[in-house]
Amino acid sequence: MYLINTTPSPKGPGKVTKPTTEEELSAVKKGAQAIDEFTKGSGIDPAKLVTGPKYTPPPELKDLPVGILGAGCAGLYTAMILDTLDIKYEILEGSGRHGGRVLTHEFTSELRGQPYQYFECGAMRFPDIFLMKRTFDLCRERLGMKEDSFLEVIMYNENAIKHFNGISAKQNDYKKSDDNGKTSADTFKIGKSTKNKDGWIPQEYLDEGTTSLYSKTLEPLRNYFVGTPFQDAFLKLMRHDKHSVRSYMRETMGFPDSVIRWIEAMEWRTGGFDGSLTESVIASLSFDDPRSTKPKWFCFNGGTRIVTDGMLNKVRYKPKYHKQVTGIKEMAIHDNQAVEVQVDTREDPRGDHAEKIPGKYSNVISTLPLSVLRTVNLDGIYLSIGQKSALRELQYHPSVKIGIQFKTAWWEKMGIIGGQTYTDRTCRTTVYPSYGVPNPGAGTQKSNVVIAAYNGLLDSQRLAVYMKGYNTPQEKILLNFIMNDLAAVHQKPVSELWEEYLDYYAWDWYGNTFSQGAFAWFGPGQFQEVYPHLTMPAGKKQRLFFAGDAISTCHGWVVGALNSAWRCVHDMLVAHPELNPNPKEDIMAKFMKLWGESEEWDNIAGAKHVYLGRELFKRQQAAD
Template sequence: MNIETKLQQCKRANHQPSKHVTILGAGIAGLIAAYELERLGHQVDVMEGSPRIGGRIWTHRFGDPIDGPYGELGAMRIPPQHEYVLHYVQTLGLGDKLRKFVTMFEEHNALVNIDGTVLRIQDAPRSIQMHYRGVFVDERYSEKTRLFAAWLKTIVDAIGSGELRECLERDLNSHLMDELKKLDLDPFFDVCGKTIDLHAFIKAYPSFRNKCSKALNIFLSDILIETSHDLWQLEGGMDQLIHSLAAAINGPIRCNQNVVALRVYQDGVEISWLEAGKLHTRLCDYVLCTIPFSVLRQIELSGLDEDKLATIHNIIYWPATKVLFLCARPFWQESGIFGGASFSDDAVRQIYYPSTKSHSSLNSVLLASYTIGNDARYLGMMSEQERHSYVKEALSKLHPEIKVPGTLLDMTSIAWGNYKWSAAGCSIPWDRSAFYQSPQHQDAIPHTESVYHQKAASPQNTLFFAGEHCSKLPAWLQGSVESALQAVYDIVSHNSSVNPNKKPSLVLEKG
C-alpha cells in the first residue's frame, strides 16, 4: 500500500473522539506516530529513556555542532523504493538535501584486504578463487561459474555477518555450484568479464534464491538494496529528519524518562519510570510502545498474553558497530576513490568514504568500520580506546596514510549491541535454525519473516507496538515508518470504553 493510501485509510478510520496517546520512544517510529496522531486531532506525549531523541538515527558532529564535519553512527541511506521515508523528507522540507549515496561495489577503485593482500575491488574475486581454492578452482565447473561464485562470495563477505558467510560456504559446497552450472551467466558479467550484475541475475533467475539457506535467501534482499546504485542520503545529516519531526509536534517530548514497568489493564496501561532518581507511575488510556524488544524484555511486564511475551523474548537481534574517523584531508581521493566502500577480512569489514563534502573545512569523516553480527560483537567487547586502536591498525593495511602524524584528528564509535537504549543494532526476520536449515526443509522453519512482525505488532488491549521489529523491513527506516502508520490506524480505529475526557493520572511513588 502506498503512503497516500495509508494516510487516507487512517483519516477514514478516525471517527472516534480525541484520544490521549502516550508514546514510548522518540526514535523515528515514535515521532512519526506522534506527528500523524496530532494531525488527526489526538493528543500525544512522548517519553524517551535516553538523553537524546532519534533512536538509531544518530548523526555525530565533530567540533561545530551545526556545520562541523559529520558522520552517521546509525541510519545513513534511503533506498528510492522506500517511499514512506521519502514522503516525510519532502513533507518536512528536506527534499533539496537529498544527495546520491555511493555504495559498496559502485566505486571500483575501492580496496579489498584479503589475508593481507590489498587490491582493487574489481580484482578481488580472482584472488578469492586462489586464496580459498576448493570449489572456486574446481575444474568440474566452468571458469565463468567459478568466477561468478567468487563474486557472490565477495559480496556476501563484504556485507554479511560471519553467520551468513558460513551459510554461503556451506551452500556452495553442497549444491549451489551445481545450480550455477545450469545457468547462463554470461549476460551478467561486465564487458571486461570482471564484475557481475547481481540485481539483473536475481531478476532473471528469482528461483535461485530458493536454493539458498533460509537466512541467506532473506538477507539477499538487503544485499540487493545495499548495492543499489540509486540510494539517497541527507546532506547535512540524517538527524535533520528527526529534529524537523520534533519541531512539528506540539505535545511534549521528554528525555531521561527510563521506563521500568508496563502493566496492561482492561481500561488502560500503567507505566512506571525512573527520572532524576525518582520512581513515577502513571495510568494512561492509550500507549504506543516503540521500545526495541531487546530492551523491553529487560523490564517488568504484566497483563500481556503468553504469545506476546514469547514474541518479545524470542525475536532475534543482531549487534552492529560503527567507528568514525575525522581526517585532516580525504587522502583516499589520491588513490582515485570518490565515495563507495572498501572492505577487509579483518573485523573492521566495511569502510565507507563520504559521498558529500563538508562545507566548513577540508576535514573529512571516514566511516572507518561498519560491522554486524559476530564482527560487531567482537569490536563491541573492546573498550572504546582498544576498538579505535584496532580499527586504525586494520585500516592502515589499506591506507597507510592513516598513521602519518596529523592525519587522524579525532575518533568516535558506537557499539549498538552495548548501547543501553537499543541493546542491539536491529532485529532479524528469521529463527536461528534458518542458518542451518537445508533449502528442501525450509518450510519447517518456525517464526519466519512472514509472521514474526505480525506477532510483534499485535496490540494488548490499549497497548500498541511499532518499530523496525514490527515490520517486514527490519533494520530499515521504511519498516519503522510503515509500522508507525499501522499503529496510528489501529489506535484511531480502536473502540474503547476509556473515558476520552479523562486525564492521565500521575503518582509519585518513591523518592
C-alpha cells in the first residue's frame, strides 16, 4: 500500500516535482519523531499500527457524502481537495457568509464607488516565506491569481510613531536615540537614575533596548530551524514547552520582572508573555524566519475576501448557510459507520424549511474553532479523555479591530505611508494602509481607511466590552476615546480629526458566536498535550476529524487552516479507504501528487498516528 512506502512520495503542489533541498528530503524520513514521542509513551505494540480490516459499506451508506462543518479557509480547502478526488461532500455553515476569520469590511455609506474603502477585520497580510508556501500555491496556482492581485505591504515606516508615557517619538528617531543596543536617551522617561528616581528600568537594560532584549530571547530558539528539518527543529523546541515567555525571560535569561513587563509593553500585547514560549517562537517565525532573507509581505488587491471568494467559486458543492451545528453523534443503527449532524436554522432569514432535519454523513471534518465545537453536543460520539480535555482547556486569543474611514489619509501629511504606530494607550496599535491609489486632490498615495486600533488579549477585552453594535451609545463612547487616542499619539487636535471623520466599524472576534476568539493561543506545556490528541480522528469508527489553524503549528495563519485540511483528508483516506470512488486507482497516490506533501505532517507517520488512535480507542472503550 502506498501509505507504508518508505520512499519519498510524489511532490507538489504546483510545479515542484522533487524535494527542493536536502532538508526537505530529510524531513520526509525523520519527521515522524514529533509524533513518535507520543507513540512510545502510549504502550501500544508498534506491530498493531497497520491497516485495519477491509470495510465495505452497505448499499444504504455507500453514497453518503462527507460532512464539512464550516465554510472558512479550512472548510473550503477541504472541499477543493475532495473535488479533485471525486468524493462527494456537503458544507454546513452556521452564519450567513463564507470566509470564517477572513472578513473584509467595506464602507458603503460614504464615498460610494470609490476604490479601497475597506479594511481587514481578520487575516490581512501574508509573508512570502517557507512556512506560507501552501497559501501562495493556493492563490497563484489553484485560484490563478495574477501578480496584480498581490500588493506589497509596507511593514515599517520611519515616520510612524511610538507613544509611551504620554510622549510621542518617530520610530526612526527612537531607534537611533534609545533602541540602538548601546545607549539610551530615555525618551519615555522610564529609566531608573539619580535624575529620575521614579523610573523603573535599570540603565544597563535601558541602554540595550527592548528590540535587542526580545531578539536575544527568541533568536537562539528560531535558529533551531536553520539547516534542520522543520519537524526535528520543532521537536527540539518542544523541550522548552514548560515555559511561558515570562518564566523563560526570568529563569533562563535572568531579566528582572520590571524589564520583562517593559519588553512586553513595547514589543507585544498586555498579558502576552504569560502564553507559551514555544508558541511565541513559532509565531515569530512568520515575521523573522531565519531561513528567509528579507521576505516580502503581501496583501490582496480588493481585500483578503478575494481569496475565499475564489475558493467558493472553485468548489463544486456550495455551502449551506445558516446551518448552525448543535450536535454530532455516531449512528448505532449503522454500527457507528455513519455520523449524524444536527443543526439549528432559527437564524435563517428564509424562515422554517425542510433542511432543518439532521444530515447523515460517511465522515465529518469539523473546521469549527475548538471554542465553538465546545458548545456543540458531542455526547453521542466517542471522544477520548485527551480530546475532551483539549476542547475544554484550549484558550483562544481575544482580538479586536476598529477601522475608521476618513475623508483623506491625513497621516500621510506626517510622512506616514504604511507601517504601524505603537502606544500604551487603549488603541495600542494603529495600522496604516499599504493599499490604495493616489488621490491628487488630497495629495495622498494610499487608502483613507485606517485600522485605528488593533488589539489582542487584555488590551482587546477592555475595548470589546463597549462593542454592542454599530452606532449604539456604548460604541459612540468607544469611538470617542479611540479618536482621542489618535489625536494624542499623532499630536493633533481631536477636533481636526473629527473634521476628517466619515465612518467607523468595530469587530470583536471573541464576542462572535461563530468564532469565539481570533486564534488559538496555547499555554506553557499545552501544545504537547493537545496536538497529539486532536490530530487523531474521534469516534468509535474514527469518523470525526478536527481541522482548523488551532490544530496546526501555524496558529492564527491561513496556512495553518490549509495544512490542517490537508491532514484531515489524508487521515480520512488512511482510516477509510472505502471512500475511493475508483478502486482501480490509488487514491492516496493521486492525493499526494495533486496536493503535495505537508511540511507539518509526514504522510507515513501520520498514517501510523491514525492507527495508534484506533488502538488507543479500543483500549479505552474496553476499560469503560
